[in-house]
Amino acid sequence: MQKYVAKRVVGMVPTVLILLFLAVVMVNFIPGDIVDLMMEEHASIATRDALMAELGLDKPLPVRYVSYVGGLLTGDFGNSLWGGKPVGPELLRRIPVTIEIAILATMVGASIGVMFGVVSALRQDSPIDYLVRSVAIAGIAMPNFAIATIVVVMPAIWWGVSPRLRYVTWGDDPVGHLSIIAIPALVLSTNLAASLMRLTRTTMLEVLRQDYIRTARAKGLGGFRVTYRHALKNAVIPVITLMGLQVAFLIGGSVIVESVFVIPGLGRYLITAIGQRDYPVIQGIVVLIGIFVMLVNLMIDLSYAWFDPRIRYS
Amino acid sequence: MAVDARAGQVARTPSDRSGAARLIAQITRFARRKPLGAGGAAVIILLILIAATADLISPYGPLVHSSSLLQGPSAEHLVGTDQFGRDVLSRVMHGARTSLQVGVAATVFAMVPAVIIGMTSAYFGGWYDYAVQRFVDTIQALPGLILLVTILVVLGSGLWNVIFALSFNSAIVGSRVMRGATMGVSNEMYVDAARAMGSSHVRIMLRHLLPNIVPTVIVVYSLGFGNVILAEASLSFLGYGIPPPTPSWGGMLAADGRSYMFAAPWMLWGPTVALALVVFAVNMFGDAIRDVLDPRLRGTG
Numbered sequence: 042m043q044k045y046v047a048k049r050v051v052g053m054v055p056t057v058l059i060l061l062f063l064a065v066v067m068v069n070f071i072p073g074d075i076v077d078l079m080m081e082e083h084a085s086i087a088t089r090d091a092l093m094a095e096l097g098l099d100k101p102l103p104v105r106y107v108s109y110v111g112g113l114l115t116g117d118f119g120n121s122l123w124g125g126k127p128v129g130p131e132l133l134r135r136i137p138v139t140i141e142i143a144i145l146a147t148m149v150g151a152s153i154g155v156m157f158g159v160v161s162a163l164r165q166d167s168p169i170d171y172l173v174r175s176v177a178i179a180g181i182a183m184p185n186f187a188i189a190t191i192v193v194v195m196p197a198i199w200w201g202v203s204p205r206l207r208y209v210t211w212g213d214d215p216v217g218h219l220s221i222i223a224i225p226a227l228v229l230s231t232n233l234a235a236s237l238m239r240l241t242r243t244t245m246l247e248v249l250r251q252d253y254i255r256t257a258r259a260k261g262l263g264g265f266r267v268t269y270r271h272a273l274k275n276a277v278i279p280v281i282t283l284m285g286l287q288v289a290f291l292i293g294g295s296v297i298v299e300s301v302f303v304i305p306g307l308g309r310y311l312i313t314a315i316g317q318r319d320y321p322v323i324q325g326i327v328v329l330i331g332i333f334v335m336l337v338n339l340m341i342d343l344s345y346a347w348f349d350p351r352i353r354y355s
Numbered sequence: 356m357a358v359d360a361r362a363g364q365v366a367r368t369p370s371d372r373s374g375a376a377r378l379i380a381q382i383t384r385f386a387r388r389k390p391l392g393a394g395g396a397a398v399i400i401l402l403i404l405i406a407a408t409a410d411l412i413s414p415y416g417p418l419v420h421s422s423s424l425l426q427g428p429s430a431e432h433l434v435g436t437d438q439f440g441r442d443v444l445s446r447v448m449h450g451a452r453t454s455l456q457v458g459v460a461a462t463v464f465a466m467v468p469a470v471i472i473g474m475t476s477a478y479f480g481g482w483y484d485y486a487v488q489r490f491v492d493t494i495q496a497l498p499g500l501i502l503l504v505t506i507l508v509v510l511g512s513g514l515w516n517v518i519f520a521l522s523f524n525s526a527i528v529g530s531r532v533m534r535g536a537t538m539g540v541s542n543e544m545y546v547d548a549a550r551a552m553g554s555s556h557v558r559i560m561l562r563h564l565l566p567n568i569v570p571t572v573i574v575v576y577s578l579g580f581g582n583v584i585l586a587e588a589s590l591s592f593l594g595y596g597i598p599p600p601t602p603s604w605g606g607m608l609a610a611d612g613r614s615y616m617f618a619a620p621w622m623l624w625g626p627t628v629a630l631a632l633v634v635f636a637v638n639m640f641g642d643a644i645r646d647v648l649d650p651r652l653r654g655t656g
Contacts, residue, residue: 059493070509182635184585186592187608187627194620293498297589311501312593315508327497327505334496 042346049339060331061113064324065106068096071320079318095122096320113328119321128325131310136329138222139299139306143291145226150233151284157234158241158280159273162249173238180235185294189228189301208304225298232294233287240283244276251275277348285341289334385647392643398636406452413449415442435621443625446602450626453603454633458584460518462576465525465583470572472526473533474560478541488534494527500589507595514597517590521583529575536571540564570648577644581637588630604630 080092090099097105112119118128161173209217248254249272257267296308303309307326314322386393405412435443476487494502506520540546541564549559590596591605599606604626 055489056492056496059490060496063493067505067509072511075511178635178638179631181638182631183627184588184630184634186589186605187623187630190608190623191627194623289496289498291498293500296498296500296504297592300593311504315504315595318508323505323508327501330498330501331493331496334498335492338496 046343049342053335053339056335057332058110060328061110062106064328065109066102067324067327068098068320069102071096075318082318109324118325118328121322122319123317128321131322132307132325132329135305135307135310138304139292139295139308140333142222142226142229142295142298142304142306143288145222146229146233146291146295147284147288149227150230151237153230154234154237155241155273155277155280158238159245159268161238161242162245163268165246174242177235177238180231181239183231185228185232186297186301188231189225189298192224192228193301221302221304225295225302225304229291229294229298233284233291236287237280237283241276241280244279245272248272248276274348278345281341281344281348285338288337292330292334385643389643389646391639392646395636395639395641395643398632399640402451402633402636403455405448406455409445409448409452413442413445415445435625443607443622446607447604447625447629450602450604450607451629451633453597453601454584454587454630457514457518457521457587457597458580461521461525461583461587462580464518464522465529465579466572466576468522468526469529469533469575470565470568472530473535474537474564474568476530477534477537478556478560478564484534488531491527491531494524495531499524499528499586500593503586503590504593504595507590512595512598517587517596521586524586525576525579525583529579532571532575533568536568537564540567574641574645574648578638578641581634581641584637585630585634 076089076092080089093099100108109119116129118132120127121131157173157177161170164170208221254267254271257271262271292308295306296311298304299306299308300312307330310322311326313319314326472487472491476484497505502524503520506523507516510516510519546559546563549563554562587596587603588605588608591603592609594609596605597603607626608623608630
């Protein structure tokens with residue numbers, strides 16, 4: 042197991058290096074007219090050469106690459122082009138918010154999705170099955186931003202209340218914090234819940250037809266035990282795989298819900314940085330999110346052995 | 356059950372029938388076996404017709420201002436008007452044109468590189484495959500939306516940059532599936548036979564591999580088409596899509612719709628319903644196509 046983990050972590054190295062290269066080479070593709078635009082926006086930077094130096098474009102690419110990677114190893118993400126503050130501490134402050142929303146959304150989405158998937162499979166072709174499947178398809182067809190906007194607007198129109206949009210930290214007011222995080226997390230979880238429900242239903246239907254399920258029932262085991270211990274455990278691997286694929290999607294969706302609900306996470310930071318063409322911030326966020334998604338997928342691969350003891354890593 | 360018997364005969368079309376008749380028979384069979392998929396196809400065709408004839412059939416021009424600002428749905432304006440007095444229904448109709456244009460262009464531009472990258476990667480293998488796949492890994496680790504806005508903030512916005520960004524993402528992600536499909540075929544005996552007969556690499560790929568992965572291409576990119584339309588709308592929503600005043604659904608939802616969401620909620624409903632309907636239709640059609648063309652992929656969506 043340890044050997045397998047080590048092998049996988051080493052296998053990540055080239056991918057991370059490519060990610061860092063893309064982050065560094067990105068600024069080379071900025072067209073001249075955008076550099077001119079930046080000059081107009083930046084009163085503090087006097088000459089074009091100074092801006093080029095600030096972007097690091099005065100040095101050759103290999104030098105920039107090595108110094109960027111070296112900086113990251115010491116936790117230095119460079120400085121913001123606006124105000125010159127270091128990017129690293131700001132990223133560190135905002136990551137927990139985004140990860141919190143993502144984890145909450147995953148938990149809610151996975152519970153709802155798997156639960157209704159199981160119910161739908163057990164009651165195949167019943168009215169409940171059709172209802173659940175229709176809602177799931179609607180959940181897939183409705184984009185995050187539309188759901189988010191409706192959640193903000195409709196209660197305001199119908200009942201004259203709107204969700205609070207003033208962020209408070211966990212330390213200041215835990216209940217207020219949770220109530221603010223909960224709504225965006227719920228909005229974010231809809232797509233996940235819908236696609237997990239569809240997949241759970243499909244795999245459960247397959248598993249429920251297996252001989253060992255009939256055997257378990259014939260032995261006189263109760264419905265609940267058969268469903269959860271025998272069937273769901275065997276249906277869960279593809280569901281876990283899909284969850285891994287959805288992590289990147291969830292983080293991307295977080296950009297949208299954070300900007301609708303005014304939550305100071307990475308997503309909002311990214312959108313602000315993009316509005317200001319603050320390239321060091323954008324680079325930092327892209328690198329962090331990329332590595333985060335890779336680590337989550339690694340953990341999901343490793344979790345297969347826990348869900349299915351027949352899988353052994355060597 | 357008389358209907359069933361007749362449709363069964365249509366399905367068993369003799370091969371000497373003309374091409375058109377056979378096509379019609381196939382479509383009839385598809386519609387009978389996959390009513391939801393056929394419904395999806397009908398919605399997509401309707402959308403294409405609306406987009407193509409938007410200038411003729413929309414009640415007003417998409418950019419025509421009028422004095423009736425922020426008016427609710429009425430006989431003159433079925434979905435109301437926006438803050439400039441522009442007719443929301445007309446803008447949704449013209450927005451269909453933007454969505455389709457971006458969707459079709461990005462899908463076509465994604466398909467060709469995805470097939471080339473995926474097929475060569477699986478066929479040649481070795482260090483080339485390794486290098487290409489690590490690059491694909493990297494791009495896949497980045498959330499699509501974040502990759503898209505990053506590309507656009509570097510290149511600048513504009514219609515063709517949006518199309519480029521969407522097709523880049525869709526090509527890289529799709530190439531992984533093409534590689535998998537090619538690997539399934541490239542171990543077949545007839546590929547070895549072709550190689551033994553001295554066929555060139557290009558010939559083997561075009562004549563023996565490509566026809567076998569066409570079903571996968573169709574499945575992946577019929578579903579991908581919906582994702583592209585959705586991604587374009589998300590980009591517009593964040594302010595990085597097609598620049599205004601060109602009507603696009605995401606843009607109508609974002610800037611205009613959200614500023615006036617309390618005063619004029621119909622400005623949100625128009626584009627939301629249109630978008631959800633199209634994505635729903637594309638997914639239904641894609642699912643049906645998948646079941647018909649490639650039963651092995653069933654349930655993966």
